Amino acid sequence: MSLTLEDPRIVEFDVRTDEMLVNMGPQHPSTHGVLRLLLRTDGEIVHEVTPHIGYLHRCAEKIGENLSPPQWIPYTDRMDYLAAMNMNLGFSLAIEKLIGMEVPEKAMTLRVIIGELNRIASHLVGMGAYGLDLGTFSPFLYAFREREIILDLFEEVCGARLTYSYITIGGATHDLPDQITIPPGLAQLTERNPNMQLSWIDALKMFLDWMGPRIKEYHTLLTRNAIFVRRTAGLGILSPEMAMSYGCTGPVLRGSGVDYDLRRDGEPIYTRMYEGYKFKIPVAPFSDPAFGGIPQEAKLGDNWCRFFVRMMEVAQSIEIIRQALDRYPTSKGEYRLPFKMNQKLPADEVYLETECPKGSMGFYVVGDGDAEPFRVRAKSSCFCNLSVTGPLCQGVLIADIPSIVGSLDIVMGEIDR
């Protein structure tokens, strides 16, 4: 397929005097990775946005056809690298569904703790980076201060800080450590002795106790900040019908008022992990008094609502982790069931979606009796969420493009795979 110069979407020779083509990206700081947006502008007004993706394409699906599932787990890390644990979990559950494996209670509780902790880390980056997009630097620093401790805790668990490959088929690679040295960041913030020894669970509890009251500060800093509200509220309004048609999921869908969360509405193999946990699902327009009011300017499905869903999910995830930590010491079974590296997969095919921080990540696996799957497919939630930028950015100001794209909270590693 060669490049046809007559195609007006690629190159425009006959530019009218009042229109201009502007390239935003692929190295623009507010595009969250290597995303290129081609804007057709008339002065400050944007008439058309065409996203160009694929700069980070690594053929993960083709590679997956030549590797057995445990070998492919590191490739799932590199999809959404801000929430690698949730990616591992999604693929592991898909394989478990294919072979009909049911993980023990202890492994499930461990997965809930780890998955929700990674959700907090991902939403913190989402919050900090969104602040950066809109020109405020300090929320980013606070977000990374907290995230640093979460990464330290993950490092104690599996040795890696970003690409964990920790959750695996049958459970997780290791149990939670009995004794660790307190993470340096946590020791400093809570004014503890930096050589203090404690169990991983106690360190996490200490962190949650410290973090819980801090959420109020983020709201003061960003959520209720007058400038922030004026930059986000009433902008980029995504109607529920459009959100469903464009396959938007996660906070983007809930910000548009569709009450749907796979942790509650998903398939049994996934929802049984969350059985018995008490948590609320924040959905715009946040009628539950627990979520507080919304500013008058905010409208259903705008940037502010999407952002606020994420902030509220952080608080809910903390609640879930607290409940899981109470259960963990008494939960039955092992942290891992054996799964051989060359275990044969049955000739069947499954599709499973899980609730990742950025949306529903789906894995479609086709087995044909060999150890390597015949076909693996990763359906990216950010891919679908990004597809809505075209219709969403019509007729807005150039300065509002980062505000709209940032509110979708995309990560290019997952879009391009």
Added chain:
Amino acid sequence: MKIEDIYQRLVSRFGDSIRELKTGVKDPWIEVASTAIADVSEFLRTESDLKFEALNDLTASDWLETDPKKKTPCDPHVEVVYHLYSYSLKHWCKLKVKVPRWKDGVTGELPEIPSVAHVWGIGDWHEREAYDLVGIHFTNHPNLRRILCPEDWEGYPLRKDYEFPLEYHGVRGK
């Protein structure tokens, strides 16, 4: 609604275009004739007791056994898989469309399937990806271009007989 009931609804409306209901597998599916898929999708989305508002996933796979030692080789074909979900009625459905690997048996001529981009917005990008990686021509698609690979890339990487290029713009492969 159970997939058996959806199958009955579709058979009574579209007759022979609905090929079969495959059960006894982890995710049962309905096989649809390639020419009818756009009409079936429109019907599934608009009918008041079906209401599939969302296309969760659209993907394609190339069924060609490249391993000569395999005892039960599959019938060579390309299939497109649609995973649908209804938010209001909380039910799901999986559709499959099977077409020959090449149109009229001529290698290089892409098989054709009607596009569902006008039914669900996300169909646009998912179909571009399936076109880009598996090589399926979606007729009536508004903008069928490559999405992940460069515009001038040759071949369809997820085809089982795909050969990696030896050179691309001065970059050596293999």
